Amino acid sequence: MRNMIQAVVTAVVMLLLPGSASAQAPPEGTEEFGLTRAQLVQSVEKVEALISKCMREQGFEYVAADYNTVRKGMAADKNLPGLSEEEFIAKYGFGVSTLYTGQPPQLAEGYSPAKVGLGERNVQIYKNLSPADQVAYNRALFGGNIGETFAVGLETENFSRIGGCTRKAIEQVFEPEQLKVTYYNPKDALVNKDPRMKAALRYYAREMRKAGYEYNHPDEVEPDIRERLAAITNGGTIPVEKMSPEQRAALKKLQDYERRVAAKNFQLQKEVFEPVEERILEELFARKPK
């Protein structure tokens, strides 16, 4: 009886409060995957230690990267010296197909967040291997998608394309649902549930369709580009200079598409999502400034 009364009272209170989202407890952390800073540091260190152990079992050396190195790798995503985010997107889109070389990240000369996130010592270890060992090393570390590193996965909050020892290690530290492509961190999930955000998403989908793109959420665009690139390049294993004329043409087409869709996506994010998200977050975290 007491439980019944408590449930009724809770329901009344919930109905009286404005906005369903604000009735729920805000997430603990504001870092990637809804982790607190401390949790993120611990998770990074655990994952890196487990990657190192797994690689050792495969007969390879891997020096567990520290948090700062992984963080640098995360920060390097869509970031080139001298370019603002807007300029980067205008020039390179998401930097996925536009900056694709087909080289393993360890051998990349220019833009490569994956290389930064691996750390210099691991890059040197890789460079000292024979060509056959280099192939096996990256297969052991990344699985089928070369260059999908832990740092890049953390930054994009998408572990779905990660394989090899990196995935094995992530699976032991992160929850199973966090590894799914559909995963949203608690903060983003809360924001997405807000009616204002839902309206913004409907507007986004409409505008994108008008521009000729079939996306319902801004987070769908970059993974789609990655999938398309992987299909052309056999999981990122074909260097540009070894591509067939058909593959080159397909890559060029994808690069043009990436630039256009990224620019539109960025424009809508600035115009529509950011003001709405800012307002919702203000309401959610007003009493808990971080």
Next chain:
Amino acid sequence: MASLRIESPADVAARAAPPTPSPILVPVEERVLNSNIVTRGTARFGLPQPISIVPSALKAKAGLITTLPLRNTQLREGGVILTASGRPVFVLQGTIPAYRDLVPGMSGDDVRQLEQGLNRLRFDPGPVDGTYDERTSAAVTQWYTSAGFEPFGPTPDQLAAAAAAAAARRAVDAARARAEHANKAAAAEIQAMIAERALIVLDPRQPETARAAAEAKLELARAAARKAQLEGELEVQAALDAQEAALRNAKLAADRVDRLAADVDIAKRTLGVQVPADEIVFIPTLPARVQEVTALVGHEARGPVMSVTDNQLVIDSALPLDAAPLVKPGMPVAIDEQALGIKATGVVTRVADTPGTHGVDGYHIYFEVRVDKTPTRLEGFSLRLTIPIKSTKGVVTVVPLSALSLAADGTSRVQVARDGALEYIVVKPGLSADGFVEVTPVNGPLAPGQLVVVGYKNPENRDLQ
């Protein structure tokens, strides 16, 4: 409604108190423990070496390559590795590379190598003495013919040189005959002069009346004889001088004849079947396997054309400096690559003495593994190498490493669940590998299946998971 929100301090404390941690128990096991070194290496075939074709002095220019072997082709002794302008390039086993044309009359270790090869191919070259004689030539002829090729005979230049040498010999024979004739003529002239003087000076049948005249004649004859003698002496001297000159000429001519005769003999002997330098290659070990073909059909058959290896698979690998002293030649190696489903075995054949050799960096030591015979094609693959360093050599009692803790007195112990309670048992730890440690109980029983504590579970604490 407000009463529902009111809680006593005891309730709050009870709600806020951490849950009682529950032990995580795992069973004691019995198993063989192996301490391994795990590393990586790339498989390759052994003894890689380039194959080059040396230009032949017997040919005006190198032939154009008409056929080439494919990669992985097995090269066997006496076989043809390629053809150039319809001529074969044979392979024989030998450590001395082909550096000159092998022709009749020649001798040396390369000829001996050729004879040994012909012997192995059952083409009898006669005694294996390092001399290219007629029997060697015959064996080479059989070898070429059996492979479907014409043996390489004398060239037009060689034939012209031999003809010139023969003409020179004939000219010297004629010169010698002329010299002998001159010599004999000189000797006859001397004899005639002596006889003529004797007739005039020594004739006793001349009469008294004629004596004066005879004396006068004698005097005249003597004078004539002296004159003749003097003339004869002069003639003899001239003849002797002529003879000496003729003999000198004859000797010179004979010397020239002897020299030319030797040349003719060599020319005659070198006119047999030959092995041009660009039609043979020597490889130290056969059969060999074609590793890479660098020449192209239509290009000149000269210089490096391909590389070959032997058929023994080896794996090049490296060890960190701390692990290297644990690995010794002769140690067995388990070879695998999970991603490719490869499994094989091998033996450590070599461990370098110093770091940084054989292309590894200065923080590693090179070592080589010989792969045991396997039907799997491993060449070029990166393979995992597991080298057992230490083993318990039998089943022993083991617990997870995390079950072992150190007591205040320095002894090692494990916490065992018995009859619903936990109790410590002092153990003596042994070999540790694969996350387990061998333990020997010191002050209590420890049997397989018994549960030991490896940690405590606190579901509220995410960080302990």
